[in-house]
Amino acid sequence: MVIIPNHQPEIQTISPDWYQGKVTEVAMLRLDTVHPEVSGNKWYKLKHNIDYCLRQGIDRVLTFGGAYSNHLVATAAAAQLAGLKSIGIVRGTYAQEQITPTLQACVVHSMELHFVSIEDYKLKDDPETLKHLSERYSNTFIIPEGGANEQGRAGAGEIAALIPERFTHVAVSVGTGTTLIGLANHLPTKTIISGYAPMKGGSYLNAEVAKYIDDNKKASVHIYDTWHFGGFGKHNDELISFMNDFYNSQAIPLDVVYTAKMMYGLREQLLGGIYSTDARILCIHTGGLQGNTSLGSKLVY
Ligand SMILES: *Cc1c(COP(=O)(O)O)cnc(C)c1O
Numbered sequence: 001m002v003i004i005p006n007h008q009p010e011i012q013t014i015s016p017d018w019y020q021g022k023v024t025e026v027a028m029l030r031l032d033t034v035h036p037e038v039s040g041n042k043w044y045k046l047k048h049n050i051d052y053c054l055r056q057g058i059d060r061v062l063t064f065g066g067a068y069s070n071h072l073v074a075t076a077a078a079a080q081l082a083g084l085k086s087i088g089i090v091r092g093t094y095a096q097e098q099i100t101p102t103l104q105a106c107v108v109h110s111m112e113l114h115f116v117s118i119e120d121y122k123l124k125d126d127p128e129t130l131k132h133l134s135e136r137y138s139n140t141f142i143i144p145e146g147g148a149n150e151q152g153r154a155g156a157g158e159i160a161a162l163i164p165e166r167f168t169h170v171a172v173s174v175g176t177g178t179t180l181i182g183l184a185n186h187l188p189t190k191t192i193i194s195g196y197a198p199m200k201g202g203s204y205l206n207a208e209v210a211k212y213i214d215d216n217k218k219a220s221v222h223i224y225d226t227w228h229f230g231g232f233g234k235h236n237d238e239l240i241s242f243m244n245d246f247y248n249s250q251a252i253p254l255d256v257v258y259t260a261k262m263m264y265g266l267r268e269q270l271l272g273g274i275y276s277t278d279a280r281i282l283c284i285h286t287g288g289l290q291g292n293t294s295l296g297s298k299l300v301y
Contacts, residue, residue: 003081004035004043014250019270025280032287040287041179042074044155045147050082053141060085062137064124064145067095068102070288071146076111086111091121101293146176156182167282171266173258174223177209184217195223196262199232227265244300253301255288
């Protein structure tokens with residue numbers, strides 16, 4: 001079943017002024033335009049999970065996320081579109097007292113929310129916990145946090161088909177690394193893939209993603225964790241003005257958690273001259289714009 005019809009998301013040119021003409025081309029694949037809530041990479045990671053449920057006659061999905069999780073709201077919306085029920089296990093009981101716009105959106109899409117302590121949340125991948133959850137919720141498919149399963153990686157791989165061959169480099173934000181893994185396994189071996197982790201110490205993900213990347217592709221992937229701006233979900237005024245400038249000059253809205261940090265890092269690399277002049281770089285806009293709601297009026301868009 002096709003919930004969100006396949007369409008060719010636009011590849012938008014970034015003007016050479018932005019990168020001082022240091023390379024031949026920089027462009028952005030606008031996956032953020034796929035759907036307002038099941039946006040960006042989330043739809044690709046969820047589509048085979050949803051399909052699996054529909055084919056197996058499973059009528060409910062259960063997944064995990066924090067109070068600002070794009071994955072949680074995307075799952076709630078996609079499940080509702082597919083006629084499935086959904087349960088969200090939310091990190092931190094304090095989130096219950098201050099319901100975020102993200103969690104509100106989950107509720108609007110009929111997701112049943114369960115708040116657990118940060119300690120209990122850490123057990124989200126523990127086999128005993130998962131067994132207990134399957135016993136408690138019958139006929140329910142459990143999707144790991146961030147859609148990081150086989151179906152998620154396969155769906156993310158479909159993004160590779162949207163990338164024209166002329167691009168020598170692909171830039172993508174990294175959370176669980178599922179999207180990067182899918183891309184790496186489906187792009188030509190010669191394409192260089194840079195991942196940008198928005199959390200402190202995110203370079204540990206290099207080893208994590210390597211477990212799932214085909215041997216002949218491993219060498220073309222690297223994850224940078226330089227541009228975390230203090231940690232996951234953190235930002236400063238400089239990042240906000242970078243986002244506003246990017247919107248004013250390119251008419252592309254970035255999200256504060258992932259894509260803003262990626263583009264900031266990429267620009268620093270570009271101006272630092274680390275790419276050869278014949279490079280053509282495609283940045284993936286992985287969506288997540290719903291998360292900007294918490295910034296209020298700081299953004300011009
Ligand atoms: C979820 C998300 C990511 C991270 O994707 P992974 O596949 O978990 O690495 C990147 N960018 C945005 C905007 C996201 O919402």
